[in-house]
Amino acid sequence: MKKIIYMVFTSVIFLTGCTEDFELNDNDNGLNVQILEGDYVAYTADGANTNIDPVEVSEDEGSVPLNIEIPTGTESDVKVNFTFGGTAIYGTDFTVPDGSSEGGSVVIEPDDGSGATNLIDNVDININILTDGVVDGTKTLEVILSSASNADGPVNVGRGGTDILRTAIITIDDID
Numbered sequence: 001m002k003k004i005i006y007m008v009f010t011s012v013i014f015l016t017g018c019t020e021d022f023e024l025n026d027n028d029n030g031l032n033v034q035i036l037e038g039d040y041v042a043y044t045a046d047g048a049n050t051n052i053d054p055v056e057v058s059e060d061e062g063s064v065p066l067n068i069e070i071p072t073g074t075e076s077d078v079k080v081n082f083t084f085g086g087t088a089i090y091g092t093d094f095t096v097p098d099g100s101s102e103g104g105s106v107v108i109e110p111d112d113g114s115g116a117t118n119l120i121d122n123v124d125i126n127i128n129i130l131t132d133g134v135v136d137g138t139k140t141l142e143v144i145l146s147s148a149s150n151a152d153g154p155v156n157v158g159r160g161g162t163d164i165l166r167t168a169i170i171t172i173d174d175i176d
Helices: 002-017
Strands: 040-043 055-058 063-070 078-086 103-108 121-129 139-150 167-173
Touching: 040 139, 055 063, 063 103, 078 121, 103 121, 121 139, 121 167
Parallel strands: 055 167
Antiparallel strands: 040 063, 063 121, 078 103, 078 139, 139 167
16 A cells, blocks of 8 residues: 555656646747748748748859749649849849749649649749840849739738748849
């Protein structure tokens, strides 16, 4: 009987001594958890990164793919619209298939069940870099995800509907 009481007493002491309270946003312990609501489209970034590194290219490098994903997947096509900012000029410094100086759109299609190993539905925006033959210095191009929608209506843009992973920056170095 003494052994049973001793074991119960020891177990209670052990279990109560092991509890420590943590909060989801405990900056003192380096925890900062952000709950992301609903479906969203955003630029692809490794792990928990909140931005993608700026891409640096020369005028003669061809094209730059910028990958956009919908991490939760989709059951219908998601049309993603984007706009341009920065000092690079559409048609002189870069183009985008089916795009214009205002921007363009791409469609993320749902997994077709073909057995592809990629578990996240995604698509690339292909930026074609042009050589302009003019000494005009380094230019920047911002590709900003502006809106998205599928058969059910609007889809949030940016990680969790925030500005996180909503803008990609390309620096175009002059070769002339």
